[in-house]
Amino acid sequence: MLEPDPHFAEFVAERGDALLRYGYVLAGNPHDAADLVQEALLKLRAAWPRLRRKENAESYARTTMARLHIAAWRLRRRERLVWDLPELEHHDQVPDGDEQRMWQAVAGLPRKQRAVLVLRYYEQLADAEIAAVLGISSGTVRSQAARALDKLRTAIPTEPMPRGNLR
Template identity: 85%
Template sequence: MLEADPRFAEFVAERGDALLRYGYVLAGNPHDAADLVQEALLKLRGAWPRLRSKENPESYARTTMARLHIAVWRRRRRELLAWELPEGAHHDALPSGDERRMWQALAGLPRKQRAVLVLRYYEQLDDAEIADVLGISRGTVRSQASRALDKLRAAIPTEQLTRGNVR
């Protein structure tokens, strides 16, 4: 059994919400986001004794979350997932207007394309860092980003967006 380390508990208390927000942007829904955070924190807890001297354990957690997200995509790429239950679906409230359309378009992207965009624009990683995190080549990063942006542009033409509403 691992000894309790108060620094790990402090890290979770301080950065847990930020990791959950990152998971939401990465996964596109709050349930998968919570799963990603929980699995990443379990892995981080196991590696905590080796990370004590490192300055940024959050980087380890975020990288783990991105890799877990892609691993799920790889396992499920042949499955057709249906998120809505037959007896009726519950939808969390989304922002209104342009932001809602943008979130819906982002959620509609394939997992790998969404992961590349999140790492590029939310985490502000360059292509080499994204390739390292996802275990793919730089060329694949660029092609996935290009395809994802093309799909977003097609889903929401620029002239439909209200100036200043989408960040």
């Protein structure tokens, strides 16, 4: 358990309201803003003895709040909450021949290439986000995607588009 620190208590008393306003601007509602402030202050309190420049403690707290907000936003954007339960059961369609071949070809890709394609086209992540998730560089993301798409193009031949009048 951490010993009480009067300097930390002074910081919270002086800058707590400003942090709450910053949290409100980030989150858009007072409840999430209070949660952001509370979590950031907990992290700041744990790091307080190691903090070299205590005059920049508010900057540390604001950065922590922004990162916490982004992390929560990333989790929530993948969820889709609805009030009404579905009335009918949902059964996925069995893929037809072309789709079946596509999924088999995707399943046959190396793991990293498959992960890059799924994150890019299914999860709609940008190259930088994919790089962060997989722990690789953005250049590696692009090269893995290009290699995977080349393999898919050779595995699944497509018919050329007809030339001429498209009316």
